Amino acid sequence: EAGVVQSPRYKIIEKKQPVAFWCNPISGHNTLYWYLQNLGQGPELLIRYENEEAVDDSQLPKDRFSAERLKGVDSTLKIQPAELGDSAVYLCASSLGLGGKETQYFGPGTRLLVL
Amino acid sequence: ELKVEQNPLFLSMQEGKNYTIYCNYSTTSDRLYWYRQDPGKSLESLFVLLSNGAVKQEGRLMASLDTKARLSTLHITAAVHDLSATYFCAVFQGGGSADGLTFGKGTHLIIQP
Numbered sequence: 238e239a240g241v242v243q244s245p246r247y248k249i250i251e252k253k254q255p256v257a258f259w260c261n262p263i264s265g266h267n268t269l270y271w272y273l274q275n276l277g278q279g280p281e282l283l284i285r286y287e288n289e290e291a292v293d294d295s296q297l298p299k300d301r302f303s304a305e306r307l308k309g310v311d312s313t314l315k316i317q318p319a320e321l322g323d324s325a326v327y328l329c330a331s332s333l334g335l336g337g338k339e340t341q342y343f344g345p346g347t348r349l350l351v352l
Numbered sequence: 353e354l355k356v357e358q359n360p361l362f363l364s365m366q367e368g369k370n371y372t373i374y375c376n377y378s379t380t381s382d383r384l385y386w387y388r389q390d391p392g393k394s395l396e397s398l399f400v401l402l403s404n405g406a407v408k409q410e411g412r413l414m415a416s417l418d419t420k421a422r423l424s425t426l427h428i429t430a431a432v433h434d435l436s437a438t439y440f441c442a443v444f445q446g447g448g449s450a451d452g453l454t455f456g457k458g459t460h461l462i463i464q465p
Contacts, residue, residue, distance in 0.1 A: 241394075270452075279356075279440050279455025280395070293452060328394070337451035338383065338444060343395040 239263070241344030243329050249350045255317035258347045262310070262331030269306055270341060271314050272328040280328055280343075286312065287335045319351045354379045354445045358456035366464055368430055373459045375424040375441035383444040384424050385453065386415050388437045395440065398426075431463045 242261040250256050262269050268287050272280035285293040288309035306312040316323055326348050330341040355378040365371050383402050387395040399408045401417035401424060408415050412435065414427045424441055438460045442453040
């Protein structure tokens with residue numbers, strides 16, 4: 238069974254440029270998460286989707302970050318414009334059920350460097 | 353606000369030795385996860401602990417949960433080099449729309465021959 242797929246794996250951009258990350262969750266998983274992981278830290282939740290609905294986006298910096306999950310499958314996370322402090326790894330995860338309680342399966346992440 | 357603290361944050365040990373990683377958390381929770389992350393790789397689920405006194409074992413790793421003390425431990429027995437990785441505990445907190453996991457900072461484990 239394929240795991241969570243993310244692309245690109247690496248991205249280098251200049252500050253103020255836009256950037257987008259894509260995630261394809263495990264087939265049949267209803268809940269999708271985007272996390273931010275800074276160096277030497279644990280992942281921090283940005284947004285959680287149940288099917289196509291964003292049920293928790295309280296930690297998403299909405300002035301520059303946006304996300305969507307069309308048709309309740311793939312998801313895209315966008316930053317516009319990017320700032321130096323956005324350099325981090327962006328992880329996508331998915332879980333089978335709803336409610337955030339089930340085991341989350343993580344993708345390999347997108348490593349972003351903003352220059 | 354839920355706080356999750358792991359210690360130690362960095363551990364260097366020799367093969368064959370035993371050691372324990374600790375995970376303390378600040379508010380009541382009914383489930384706790386342990387994940388492993390290799391450099392540049394994704395997080396891999398190791399254990400989920402669902403009740404007070406729960407103990408799970410896989411190979412040389414054993415995890416336990418004491419919900420009264422708000423403490424989980426990950427014990428490594430007779431360490432081998434392949435166990436070198438960063439280990440995260442993550443605590444589930446329910447609260448409606450804010451349900452989700454809070455991760456510790458991770459324990460960076462190096463096992464030397």
